[in-house]
Amino acid sequence: MSDIPQELKYTKSHEWVRVEEDGTLTVGITEHAQGLLGDMVFVELPEVGESYEAGQDCAVVESVKAASDIYCPVEGEVVEVNEELEDAPEQINVNAYHEGWIFRINPSNPDDVDNLMNADDYTALVEAEEH
Amino acid sequence: MPYIPHTSQEIAEMLSVIGVDSIEQLFNEIPPELRSDGLDKIPSSRSEMQVQRLLTEKSMQDGTPxxxxxxxxxEHHIPAAIWEIATRGEFYSAYTPYQAEASQGTLQVIYEFQTMIASLTGMDVSNASLYDGASGLGEAVLMSVRANRKAKSKRILMPATVSSVYRQVVETIVKHQDITLDIIDFDRTNGTIDICKLKQQSEPFVALVIPQPNYFGCMEDVHSLTDWAHEQGAMVIGLVNPVALALLEAPGNWGTQGVDIAVGEAQPLGIPLSSGGPYIGFMACKQKLVRQLPGRIVGRTVDLEGKSGFSLTLQAREQHIRRSKATSNICTNQGLMATTTTLYLAFMGxxxxxxxxxxxxxxxxxxxxxxxxxxxxxxxxxxxxxxxxxxxxxxxxxxxxxxxxxxxxxxxxxxxxxxxxxxxxxxxxxxxxxxxxxxxxxxxxxxxxxxxxxxxxxxx
Amino acid sequence: MTQLNEAVIEDKLIFEASDFTRKSSSLAPDIDVDTVAKSLPEHLLRKSDLQLPQVGELQVVRHYTSLSQKNFSIDTHFYPLGSCTMKYNPRACNTLAQLPGFAGRHPMAHSSMSQGIMSCLYDLQNMLMEATGMKQVSLTPMAGAQGEFAGVAMIRAYHDHNKDDARTEIIVPDAAHGTNPATAVMCGYKVKELSTNDQGDVDIEALKAMIGPQTAGIMLTNPSTLGVFERKIKQIADMIHEVGGLLYYDGANLNAILGKVKPGDMGFDVIHMNLHKTFSTPHGGGGPGAGPVGVSGRLQPFLPVPMVALKDGQYYWLTEDELSLSIGHLSAWMGNAGILLRAYIYALLLGREGMQRVAEFATLNANYLLQRFADAGFEIAFPERRASHEFILTLRKEAKQYGTNAMDFAKRLLDYGFHAPTTYFPLLVPECFLMEPTETEAKTDLDGFVKAMELILEEAKESPEVLKQAPYTLPVRRLDDVKAARELDLNYYQSHAE
Known part of the structure; x- marks a missing residue:
């Protein structure tokens, strides 16, 4: 069973979301997801200033054997992207929840984050998928 | 039976292993009402000698004009050694090099092909081939739109000095992507793009196609055209004849920045006319566009002992992985033609x-x-x-x-x-x-x- | 021997053998380049370096001959790649297609000067119509994917012509080739993925739920990519037709049914054929192919041009002048004419009798292999089903027990002198091998292949590391694909610029 930190929120499409002190949301893909995809070779980042709806694809992570869309977990505007991933996409493999973060958004509606899964629900989802 | 080596003894043994009495039984999952063995309109099998005679007659029927x-x-001279080597069974009857370790020959040839095309066009990277020049131009147009996803416009400026057949093919390929191909007229006195009419374009556009030499054999003023399109914030697609590039400036060096995508037909490099095919489209681009490039790409890497080797790379762009979001649906390309092109350029130097x-x-x-x-x-x-x-x-x-x-x-x-x-x-x-x-x-x-x-x- | 040789002669790229002071070619005309260049506009002349290798003729011959020897191929190895139909490519097809009268013909030569090749193409059109049960065939698509594009574009043209523009979706099974969804998108459609049941058939209930006035069509391969015949094809065809959609047949697996069932009889409206599979034209290390399309009567007006037609004893190019609703041109001329010619020659050699034997012996070989593998303790993905011309093994048990995945088995097979089957496709079956032996393989080679797999299974049990490090005997050991993608080296001169 892979690492699923309690303090984060999750989506069905395997993104994690951290609520920062300033109300912005940091987004990445989970430890479980990076394990499925394998060694990352490229990350296509969203553009800062661009707005996305919840569930809209806004980035792509690419491994040798797969390319996977990253969906915006809630509606909002991208305020920062992790440019280090351009040269070191493997950060997602090394530490999915910290150095491997992908982008930060300013949510249109801060309450939207409450609709995302908590760690227990996500754990159940991963367990169900593994069967 | 042509090309079937089974003896009746072997057939009997195989059926017995499977546990059926006849080959016919192997088709028992096909609903009987769908079955049809009728191939009445197909002629009876002929021996190789008979077919050789028939085909020789047909080939000579129209002379050699x-x-x-x-x-x-x-029509260019094709060195005799090219097809001797290209049709070696190891090249001719190999599949796409998905098992890299068992395909180092094909993979290295493609890497050399990519290098030669990049060198010829003055671009950074090339793919492993497209079907032909015309469909390659269609792919280049799609690529330019893809690389400019944020642009509101999906308008391509397509000079009338591009072969009309090529323009028809591009139209067929891009017509379901809401792309507009606006034809730019030519100057009646010199057969090149009418610069005045071109510069009257006030609406934004994604890319300008520049043929060199153009369909009339005339040479476009590629440097000023390239710079003008770039000043408008558009991309440039250079459509070039590879033989002409031995003397004419490479598209990578047109104007101050060079074109963004170079594309063309490599048939002149060692491939017979053969009534129109198989030919080979080539496509090269700037490094920053490499992930938008359609088709296969070979990269150099190392094996687990650190020895240099080659494998298909950036496959996540392609249909077998990316499916509906792939850069193109292309799968089979013109591999053997890439081999002949590489051989031609190696022999000619x-x-x-x-x-x-x-x-x-x-x-x-x-x-x-x-x-x-x-x-x-x-x-x-x-x-x-x-x-x-x-x-x-x-x-x-x-x-x-x-x-x-x-x-x-x-x-x-x-x-x-x-x-x-x-x-x-x-x-x-x-x-x-x-x-x-x-x-x-x-x-x-x-x-x-x-x-x-x-x-x-x-x-x- | 090889080892010693490697110690003194390095594997080189052709560029590393180049020397620009070498002048030895007899292949180019004798001409003073600079004088001629002066006649061209000075500002358009090439000023940048033209870095093409200068190598002697023998050295070029030896370089590429030596490279060819690093390949597996049908001519040298058993090559059971599922879905690829790696059958024997008869040499006569190549030799005759390269006769000077064919090879030297310009595509714009007047049709009065092209009657020979046109008669071949015309006959091929007719033979393919008969073999598939379709009303008309157009030969121009240059590969399977282009045939798919032509097919879906015709479906779209048909609906557009009927002003039926609410049809925005194409249904594609989850086991389909990636080209299917990619093609549907190129034609401006949304892709709806259809699930498969545990018997490998289309999930009819799921299909029912997704069809309607928005359905433009469905793309199916039959036998499917799972190596089994879709038994409810007629019911599926009726369901799709009832809601006004059309059926597309992906001809990737036509080898399995040639002379046994015709796509036209199954209810398909449009099909493509991969002549580089069923009709044995060479794969050439990735191409060229040929992907002719066949249609039922209602799609006939939309076929891509040109086609070959016959009038008053003369063959002529049938173009959009006669077929005004055509989806248009897909290539500058007649597609991969030289490949079509090879397929025509193959069809003549096989004839009616030979064609019927194709599906029979492809199916016999596949079912024999399947049973041998089942007997050897391998897990068959659809054990209840009859194999078509191919079938799937799943190595999930071996992956779990020994830590050796399908790729490890594949790489070890190379050491035993067999090309690996298709791995990790279809994506539905974990750790899968899709195996297609084709009709031209002899029983002894199939037996040898089974033996190799049995030995590898033993190795997996005893010393799994042997598999994980394989191959050992090929020109290179296992390659680092991650490095290849992260540190792109696609161009010698760019990556090795001094």
Whole structure:
């Protein structure tokens, strides 16, 4: 069973979301997801200033054997992207929840984050998928 | 039975292992009402000797005419060694190199191909081939739109000096992507893009296509065109003849920045005319666009002992992984043609390719000189050309072509059919490559004069 | 021997053998380049370096001959790649297609000067119509994916012509080739993925739920990519037709049914054929292919041009002048004419009788292999089903027990002198091998292949590391694909610029 930190929120499409002190949301893909995809070779980042709806694809992570869309977990505007991933996409493999973060958004509606899964629900989802 | 090695003893053993009595039983999951064994309209099997005789007759039926047609397919000398090597079973009957360790030959050849195409076009990276130049141009248009996803416009400026057949193919390929192809007129006096009309374009556009040399054999002012398009915030797609690039500036060096995508037909590099195919499209681009490049790409890497080797890379762009979001649906490409192209460029080398190109230019000018004295023939776009030129005839162009065919000459291409609206009445596009001798050209000119004389009743 | 040789002669790229002071070619015309260049506009001349290798003729021959020897191929190895139909490519097809009268013909040569090749193409059109039960065939698509594009574009043209523009979706099974969804998108459609049941058939209930007035069509392969015949094809065809959609047949697996069932009889409206599979034209290390399309009567007006037609004993190019609703041109001329010619020659050699034997022996070989593998203790993905011309093994048990995945088995097979089957496709079956032996393989080679797999299974049990490090005997050991993608080296001169 892979690492699923309690303090984060999750989506069905395997993104994690951290609520920062300033109300912005940091987004990445989970430890479980990076394990499925394998060694990352490229990350296509969203553009800062661009707005996305919840569930809209806004980035792509690419491994040798797969390319996977990253969906915006809630509606909002991208305020920062992790440019280090351009040269070191493997950060997602090394530490999915910290150095491997992908982008930060300013949510249109801060309450939207409450609709995302908590760690227990996500754990159940991963367990169900593994069967 | 052709190509089936089974003995009856073996068939019996195999059926017994499977646990059925007959081969027929193996088809028992197919609903009987769908079954049809009828192939009545297909002829009975023939021996190789019979087929050889039949095909030899068919191949000789139309003679081996002297060819002065170009227009996207060019007759060049093909070194004998090329096809001897390309049709070695190890190249000819191998599959796509998905199992890299068992395909290092094909993979290294493609890596060398990519390097040669990048070098020839002056671009950073090349893919492993597309079907042909025309569909390659279609892919280039799709790629330019993809690379400009944020742009509101999906408008492509497509000069009328691009082959009309190519424009038709592009139209077929891109028409379901809401892409607009706006045709840019040409200058009636010199046969190149009408710069004034081009610069009147006020609406934004994604890319400008620049052919070099263009369909009429004329040379576009590629540097100023490239810079102008870039100043408008658009991309540039260079459509180039690879032989001409031995003498003409590479698209990667057009203007101050070079084009963004270079594309073309590599048939002139060692591939027979063969009624139009198989040919090979090539495509190269700037490094920053590499993830938008369609088709296969080979990269150099190392094995687990650190030894250099090659494998398909960036496969996540492709349909077998990315499915509906792939850069293109292309799967099978023109692999064997990439091998022949690589062989051609390796055999000819830099000096050889330059000599072939120079010989084409020289021979073309030689035929032009001969035709200048022909009564009734004119050169609507002048004679500053690479290895093709347009003449207008004082007789019906189709009749001239047919009469020349009677004399075993492919006279050229009737381009009046494509440019009927543009005043190119009875225009013929003629190509002369290094394959034509002085005698061939004299025969062409004499025959053309005679044919015109016959058709015009000596009025010329 | 090889080892010693490697110690003194390094594997080189052709560029590393180049020397620009070398002048030895007899292949180019003797001409003074600079003089001619002066006649061209000075500002358009090439000023940048033209870095093409200068190598002697023998050295080039030896370089590429030596590279060829690093390949597996049908001519040298058993090559059971599922879905690829790696059958024997008869040499006669190549030799005859390269006769000077064919090879030297310009595509714009007047049709009066092209009657020979046109007669071949015309006959091929007719033979393919008969073999598939379709009303008309157009030969121009240059590969399977282009045939798919032509097919879906015709479906779209048909609906557009009927002003039926609410049809925005194409249904594609989850097991389909990636080209299917990619093609549907190129034609401006949304892709709806259809699930498969545990018997490998289309999930009819799921299909029912997704069809309607928005359905433009469905793309199916039959036998499917799972190696089994879709038994409810007629019911599926009726369901799709009832809601006004059309059926597309992906001809990737036509080898399985040639002379047994015709796609036209199954209810398909449009099909493509991969002549580089069923009709044995060479794969050439990735191409060229040929992907002719066949249609039922209602799609006939939309076929891509040109086609070959016959009038008053003369063959002529049938173009949009006659077929005004055509989806248009897909290539500058007649597609991969030289490949079509090879397929025509193959069809003549096989004839009616030979064609019927194709599906029979492809199916016999596949079912024999399947049973041998089942007997050897391998897990068959659809054990209840009859194999078509191919079938799937799943190595999930071996992956779990020994830590050796399908790729490890594949790489070890190379050491035993067999090309690996298709791995990790279809994506539905974990750790899968899709195996297609084709009709031209002899029983002894199939037996050898089974033996190799049995030995590898033993190795997996005893010393799984042997598999994980394989291959050992090929020109290179296992390659680092991650490095290849992260540190792109696609161009020698760019990556090795001094």
């Amino acid at each position: 002297l060819c002065f047609a170009g227009g996207g397919a060019y 830099r000096d050889g390719l330059q000599k072939v190109a120079a010989s084409c230019v020289q021979n073309t000018q030689a035929l032009i000189e001969l035709l200048k004295t022909s009564p009734g023939i004119s050169f609507p776009f002048g004679t500053s050309v690479f290895h093709e030129f347009v003449i207008t005839l004082p007789a019906d162009v189709e009749q001239v072509i047919e009469a020349m065919a009677e004399e075993d000459i492919v006279a050229g291409i009737n381009i009046f059919q494509y440019y009927a609206q543009d005043g190119l009445e009875n225009a013929l596009l003629i190509c002369v490559t290094e394959t034509k001798s002085t005698e061939d050209m004299a025969f062409f000119a004499d025959t053309l004069n005679k044919v015109i004389n016959d058709l015009t009743g000596g009025a010329q």
